[in-house]
Amino acid sequence: MEIPQGAVVSPASGAMIDFSQPVKFKVKNGNIYKDYQVTVKAQDPILSFKINGLSATINNSGKTISLTMPEGTNLTALQPVIETGNGVSINPPSGTTLNFTSPVSFTVSNGSLTEVYTAKVTTPVSGPSVAFLGTAATRTGLTNPDEIAASDWLFGKFSGAVYVSVTDVVSGAANLNNIDVIWWHFDSATTLPADAMSQNMISKIKTYLNGGGNILLTSFAAQYVDALGIVPAGKGPNNVFGDFLPNGFIDTGSDWGISFKGYENHPVFDGLQTYESGKANLLEKGTFRLNHTSWWFLPDWGGYVNGAGWRNQTGGNNIASEAWDNTLDGRVAIAEFPGGTANKKCMVICTGAYDWYNETVNGNASQPNSFQDNIKKMTENSLNYLVTH
Structure with a gap:
């Protein structure tokens, strides 16, 4: 640092400093003091990655690039248009025709520094039929805003969606014979509705699963694993809670997210925007939340220990x-059943950060959740994963 003659600065010029957080410098010259707050942000080497006008998700911490193309796209000959930062070169270069049927490595260089990014370009599972299960007679009869937002996204994303x-x-x-996955996102109450818990309903869903069907259970619906016998009796979620309007709160201090350390390469987490390897945010600080949670609390309850x-x-x-x-x-915020590596039948997403709709606060719209795309991507991945595994 260059400072006026006679002035001193703390921390001193040339000192090793951690700039992962803003750093305050105090400059003193005689009896005059002034503080300066310095924020250092590393330049992202890849600014954008597009194919046929569609923008990929770039994860600079995980060094990954993910893009889902429309159904029927020929992945063998695609030309990515890549924008890089100042002084950054990339190989293969922008505009090169590449085969994306398997992940492609890109080497970015800036002077003597090099990093390798892995780009994965995929298409949706061909024609998955997803049934959104609800307690209303029709989809238009849904009244819970979170359930409405989730179903609206599904019907906009999957051409094979039905209610x-x-x-x-x-x-x-309801004919479930041609349904690949049932998705029950129940957010209306901590207790599952009586008609869903009837023996007739449970028997029908069990028959569907035994015939090769799959089910995604999210929010309070995660408790259904017990009734369906997916887990042994009494081994369903042991920590179920949440607020309902007019209650609720805003957490201004922290983002809410998940850790999937050890499962960084699991298909469910493919393409998520992470803030470090194996960690992603789902709910941004400053958003209104009801914290609808239906998970397993391990250390102290249920005798699980870990x-x-x-x-x-x-x-x-x-x-x-x-x-x-x-x-x-x-x-346990996200789980798959059964264990092992094949023949998956059920997935649950049961963390309070899995929030599809930001309710209003005293009539005022909540701050938007900038991590909503992670919720959508994780749900899309889960549905496709159940179809293919």
């Missing part, structure tokens, strides 16, 4: 916890 009511499943009016104990007792794989939990021994 199925609990009543129609119970009566037999993640290994939970896996042994439930037969599932716990693949994500709260963001602070690097060993996945504290909470």
Whole structure:
């Protein structure tokens, strides 16, 4: 640092300083003092990555690039248009025709510094039929804003989406034979509705699963794993809670997210924007939240002790916890059943950060959640994963 003659600065010029957070410098010259706050941000080497006008998700911490192209896209000959930062070169260069049927490595260089990014370009699973399960007679009859937002996204994303009511499943009016995945996102109450818990309904869903079907259970619907016998009796989520309007709160101090350390390469987390390897935010600080949670609390309740104990007792794989939990021994926020590596039947996403709709606060719109794309991507990945594994 260059400062006026006679002035001193602390920290001193040339000192080794951690700039991961803003740093305050105090300059003194005689009896005059002034503080300067300095923020240093590293330049991202890749600013944008587009194919046919579609923008990819660039994860600079994980060094990955992810892009989903429309169904039917020929992945063998695509030309990415890549914008890099000042002084940065990339190889293969922008505009090169490449085969993306498998991940492609890109080497970025700036002077003597080099990094390798892995780009994965995919297409949606061909024609998955997803049934959104709801308690209303029709989709337009849904009243819970979170359930409405989730179903609206599904019908805009999956051409094979249909709505199925609990009543129609119970009566037999709903034909589940051609459904690849049932998604039940229940956010209306901590207790599951009586008609969904009827033996007739449970029997119909069990028959569907035994016939090769799959189910994604999110928010309070995660509790359904117990009724369906996906886990042994009494081994469903043991920590179920949340607020309902007019209650709720704004957390201005921290983002809420998940840790999937050890499962960084799991397909469910493919393409998420992470802030470090194996960690991603789902709910931005400053947003209104109800914290609808239906997960497993491991250390003190249920006799699980840790993640290994939970896996042994439930037969599932716990693949994500709260963001602070690097060993996945504290909470089960996302899980797949059965355990092992094949024949997946069920997935649950049961963290309070999995929030599709930001409610209003005293009539004022909540701050938008800039991490909403992570929720959408993780849900899309989960549905496709159940179809293909």
